[in-house]
Amino acid sequence: MTEPLKVGVAGLGTVGSSVVRVLKQKADAIAARAGRPVVVTAVSARDKGRDRGLDLSGVAWHMDASQLARSNDVDLVVELIGGAEGAARECVETAIERKRPVVTANKALLARHGVALARAAEQADVPIGFEAAVAGGVPIVKTLREGLAGNDVSRVLGILNGTCNYILTRMEHDKIGFAECLADAQKLGYAEADPTFDVGGFDAAHKLALLTSLAFGTETDVDGIYVEGIASITPFDLKMAEELGYRVKLLGVTTRSNGGVEQRVHLAMLPRDSAIARVDGVTNAVEIDADVVGALVLAGPGAGGDATASAVIADIVDIARGIRAPVFGVPATKLAPVRRAAMGTHEGGYYIRLSVIDRPGAAAAIATRMAEQGISLRSIVQRGVEGEFERPSAEPVAVVLITYATNEAAVRSALDAIEADGHIDGAPQVIRIEKR
Ligand SMILES: NC(=O)c1ccc[n+]([C@@H]2O[C@H](COP(=O)([O-])OP(=O)(O)OC[C@H]3O[C@@H](n4cnc5c(N)ncnc54)[C@H](OP(=O)(O)O)[C@@H]3O)[C@@H](O)[C@H]2O)c1
Missing domain, CATH: 3.30.360.10 (Dihydrodipicolinate Reductase; domain 2)
Incomplete structure (x- = not known):
């Protein structure tokens, strides 16, 4: 077997502790799949005195996660601190500068800085694994x-x-x-x-x-x-x-x-x-x-120490085997800027619940405002107080409109007009109906 892969784990909370424990417990099976032993050689967290239920004998402790990322004890840096800035970002940036592969579960960091980090990683020719950052254990x-x-x-x-x-x-x-x-x-x-x-x-x-x-x-x-x-x-x-x-x-x-x-x-x-x-x-x-x-x-x-550790370890094993893929599937320099579609153009059906002040003509006025925006209604359901026949009452009644496919801008315009007409009490509830 070749040299062990020396792993540094920054962050020993819910996920970090599970990663260290599972890597040790399943060392043989993981080594077989990785083609080499995978060994935790360094860790970092804030409180060295905390009992984490882990055997950390022989493992270097770093108070500073960036120091762990710089350490020569480490071939691969696992960042499990969390947060888009601060210690997590510094740790990942330092690892990349030092040409060390990174595995992270940190969606906040990647959502904010993923493109810059992917570019830096590709320049340094190191991978970033982030399977655990989306939907936890789901690959x-x-x-x-x-x-x-x-x-x-x-x-x-x-x-x-x-x-x-x-x-x-x-x-x-x-x-x-x-x-x-x-x-x-x-x-x-x-x-x-x-x-x-x-x-x-x-x-x-x-x-x-x-x-x-x-x-x-x-x-x-x-x-x-x-x-x-x-x-x-x-x-x-x-x-x-x-x-x-x-x-x-x-x-x-x-x-x-x-x-x-x-x-x-x-x-x-x-x-x-x-x-x-x-x-x-x-x-x-x-x-x-x-x-x-x-x-x-x-x-x-989608969460939990072991489920998330499962995804972290899958990334570590890929890197140990030498499997490389661009961070977001295509080279970072080829990632296209997003051309945003305006939310107003979103098309679909809508569930709209209105708290309608129950007076004559209110329902007709609401239907008119919808029609003015070209919105066709699939159904209208009115729910008043059961057993009460004397209408109108002082209490608003729930009116639910289900629309056929329309667009967000039309719905917003119709609701603005309905609110301005004074027929409803409180904000409308709008739930989009998702196409199959
Ligand atoms: N928990 C989940 O189910 C889950 C699921 C998917 C993804 N994630 C992601 O995984 C990452 C870790 O989450 P977690 O739930 O394991 O967090 P956590 O339990 O709060 O653990 C965070 C760890 O980071 C350490 N830490 C905090 N600040 C530090 C600093 N400045 N320097 C060094 N270490 C520091 C803490 O040290 P102390 O222990 O000494 O306080 C702790 O060990 C986050 O990015 C999170 O979004 C979590």
């Missing part, structure tokens, strides 16, 4: 970068945030509100103390930015992503979705057409029997539409 990066190399991809769509999918699944099953469900998710450790990054859709956006670059050979453009979170969802919307034959998911969707690249993260209704709609709990799932293979779906654990 979606390799699938797009290598498995589908003979295809032109037209759309990638997925459940990219396990916390949001857990909340939506529980709200649906237990018929509870968003706030109660989020508090439960926090107690169970499925949501952070500050959940904004997850429930606001930003974590999914970082992953989507990477999927777009892999799918379309474009520069990462996280600022070009239209992002809405899940906080507006109500048990009523979920019940209506069920009655209409849909399920509601937080989706990341990227498509390419003549209009440009459309990247969006938002709640979406999907036909109940579609593969992605059926994915429950913290599981992630990604569907790829490609010209040669057709549609492909991958699903699995």
